[in-house]
Amino acid sequence: MPEEQLVKVNIDGIPVEVTAGTTILNAARQIGGDIVPPAMCYYSKLSGSGGKCRTCLVKVSKGSEKDPRPMPKLVASCRTTVMDGMEVQNITSPEVIEARKGIVEMLLLNHPLDCPICDQAGECSLQDLGYEHGAAKTRYEFERRQFERIDIGDKIQLHMTRCILCYRCVFVADQITDHRIHGILNRGDHSEISTYIHHAVDNDFSGNVIDVCPVGALTDKTFRFKNRVWFTKPV
Template identity: 75%
Template sequence: MSEQQFFKVIIDNVSIDVPAGTTILEAARKIGGDVAPPAMCFYSKLKGSGGKCRTCLVEVSKGSEKDPRPMPKLVASCRTTVMDGMEVKNITSSKVTDARAGVVEFLLLNHPLDCPICDQAGECHLQDLSYEHGKAGTRYEFQRRTFKKHNLGPYIQLHMTRCILCYRCVYTADQLTNSRSHGVLDRGDHAEIATFIENNLENDFIGNVIDVCPVGALTDKTFRFKNRVWFLKPLDAHRDCPKCTGKVTLWNRGDEVFRVTARKDEWGEVEDWICNECRFDKKKTSDWVIEGPRNISRHSVISQGHYVNTITSQETFEAVNEGRQPKLLFDIHSKSDVNKTGVSLSLIDGPAVSTDFTS
């Protein structure tokens, strides 16, 4: 084997050396920050993914040292490999920001914007993308498209209207399971994710499609309408699992485990795939060995309320009250209809409704 060849690329005026064969997107992610183009369909752990959503378009202003001609069109950075001496413009190019705003508009054209009732809200890549690269209004004046509902079994909920057809779940099923039973049917704007003919997704690792889905098209049925993700506290935990690594993130409220997901890195990509048993069936804190709180970028809405590295003001009640504790007038739970201590939200069957608290 010859020595690994390194290419020098300049992305948004930042220079970096990367091994030959690296894509522009991966090189930009090494620099990090705003230089990294957004990606809705590319997933570094899934072979063959990328190139479809067109949000990662960049301008190549210089092809390479040998052939300095610029590329005629914007290129998908996730599927274009770097050349030596390549110069790439991402946020420094008005053509790119313009095209990206166009792509965001296209992606949102038929997206229902039901974020207030969507379980993905708060950790949705399309939300982030629209905030960062989209425009406030829409120029679309027509009915958004709808689909016939498909049932994918007891674990996975499909909302086809929210789907942006990134094909990640298709690649996941192809590459993690030995038989794929769902796929993209039909074509064009009426293409949809479905099983043919009506079928449950039952493979041991199929739950990972929930984690790879960039929007709320595939969500966890056992977590459906149970809580908002930003009210939950993510904890790293593990268990001895015969099928997978057992390394997960628990999403807790108090001692209750509301849902289990794989651990995701800063680009929202899964670090270790987990099995269905860990994800859907182990919903007790006692099933898990808790390692500690998971660090989430403090810019994420999930971090709201989880103050990291902040100084809390000192409690002075005791000092001024000659060492006496504050007196509780009554226990709120004995008076209130909600938040009854006897009700474990994560253990009830189906979405929580008011009768769960009152009866």
């Protein structure tokens, strides 16, 4: 077998050597710690995931050794592969921090701030980002988009008002079940998760669909309000 080609990349001043084709996000994850960009729509086991929520934006201040020009705009680290000699800024870039703060504000435009009564509280990526980057109050003055809670299966309840349209639940159903019956309907700010013709999600992997949701949009009806994550112990 041919040897894997390794490339060197510098992220927030920390060098790391990774396999060619690795994304900036996964290169940062090899380093670990605070320099890892947040990512709510990317899931490493799901093909095609990423590029939706934009929370993982970073600044590429040097493209590569061959072409050292910086990239003109912030890039999604979950979809951008590293180049040999690339230099990346995440938490060391005020531009990135300001952009991420704006993205969090946008994600919270319609999202209810009901963390104390949400089943996802304590393990919610958006809750973490809200605490880190969120402002104390919103500038949004218009009516928020709201949905009624609906059951989309005997085990799944959908609270679309909390959904950030990360597509992770759709990718799970596409890639590990025989027949996906839910997806994204409509376009733009009218987009929503729903089942087709009010079918129910009824398969052996419905729990996986719930599990990949990074917020509290999909919850397990058999576990709702039974316990808090910080009271549970991993097995």
